[in-house]
Amino acid sequence: MPVELRRASPSDAEFLLALVSGDETRDFLGLAAETIEEVLADIDRSEREPESFGWLVAEADGERVGCAAYQLLNSRNRIVEGRRLVVDPRFRGRGLGDAIGRAFQQLVLGELGFHRLELQIYGFNERAIAHAERVGYVREGVKRQAYLKNGAWQDAVLYSMLQDELPR
Numbered sequence: 001m002p003v004e005l006r007r008a009s010p011s012d013a014e015f016l017l018a019l020v021s022g023d024e025t026r027d028f029l030g031l032a033a034e035t036i037e038e039v040l041a042d043i044d045r046s047e048r049e050p051e052s053f054g055w056l057v058a059e060a061d062g063e064r065v066g067c068a069a070y071q072l073l074n075s076r077n078r079i080v081e082g083r084r085l086v087v088d089p090r091f092r093g094r095g096l097g098d099a100i101g102r103a104f105q106q107l108v109l110g111e112l113g114f115h116r117l118e119l120q121i122y123g124f125n126e127r128a129i130a131h132a133e134r135v136g137y138v139r140e141g142v143k144r145q146a147y148l149k150n151g152a153w154q155d156a157v158l159y160s161m162l163q164d165e166l167p168r
């Protein structure tokens with residue numbers, strides 16, 4: 001199913017809050033907005049600072065099916081970090097996560113022209129690790145016990161894709 005990404009707008013706030021704070025996703029994400037005010041602030045930032053931050057809504061067949069986000073890590077070297085790739089639970093199991101991931105790579109590395117796209121995935125998130133490998137990210141290593149999540153230290157598995165590795 002083809003997926004299109006567009007920058008989030010205030011009318012997407014409730015949808016995005018439900019995605020990132022839902023019981024099925026919250027434990028798999030790093031810092032994410034937890035209130036409608038935080039979501040609206042992130043949407044505003046995405047609109048004001050598209051060169052350094054973006055929160056994107058994924059649509060398929062005219063329906064919102066997920067989201068993805070990026071944040072600038074290093075402007076001189078054009079490095080961004082991918083964040084918040086979430087598929088709405090109603091649409092899981094249809095390959096939309098991979099479609100969103102590939103569209104996200106095309107947007108960030110292709111259209112926006114960043115050189116390097118990085119991901120950090122909790123070591124326990126086997127589905128996200130399998131997804132990263134399916135869509136072409138290169139595993140670079142592990143940050144051992146890097147993040148305190150739900151009272152326990154968690155590893156972060158590091159992945160990247162370079163602009164010249166982007167599938168054409």
